[in-house]
Amino acid sequence: MKRTLLQAVAIVWLMLLSVTxxxxxxxxxxxxxxxxxxxxxxxxxxxxxxxxxxxDGDKQSYSATQAEFVMKDFFGKNAPASFDFVHYGGSNEGTPYAVGKYVSKGGAYRMFVKMKSAQGNLVIDIIEFTKE
Structure with missing residues (x-):
């Protein structure tokens, strides 16, 4: 009986995890x-x-408009050959993040993106590129 209950709880937990x-x-x-x-x-x-x-560790905060121009410059110098997120997660407070691999002709980068809630929407808070 206990084993069946434990298996049922494990299955429900895995289903909830996959939905998240x-x-x-x-x-x-x-x-x-x-x-x-x-x-x-x-x-x-x-x-x-x-x-x-x-x-590569050089962090700076930008307004959304400035950040768009910085990313335009980055994409211009490092046009994407491929990109995909390889891991999704969230903090204890529910802040979602993702880790991905960005590949350009100039090299590969590990990429980290963290979002935050602002006025009921999820928006990008942090983007980090680290050359591999």
Whole structure:
């Protein structure tokens, strides 16, 4: 009896976990599509009022407009050959994040994107690129 109950709880927990991961993946889908296409304009539509951008540890906060131009410059110098998120997660407070691999002709980058809630919407708070 205990074993059956334990198995049932485990199955329900795994189902809830898969729904959470799927929901996080869906929240990041427009971000993934913008990065894949190298579109700073589409990506900027997901920015919060300020965005922290980091390239190999050099972090700086920008307004959404400034961040769009910084990303346009990055995509211009490092046009995407491929990109995909490889891991989704969330903090204890529910802040979603994703880790991906960005490949350009100039090299590969590990990419970290963290979102935050602003006025009921999820917006990009941090983007980090680390050259591999």
């Amino acid at each position: 991961v799927q929901a996080q993946g869906e929240a990041f889908a427009p971000v993934r599509n913008a990065i894949r296409s190298g579109s700073s304009k589409e990506l900027a539509q997901r920015f919060g009022s300020t965005v922290e951008l980091s390239f």
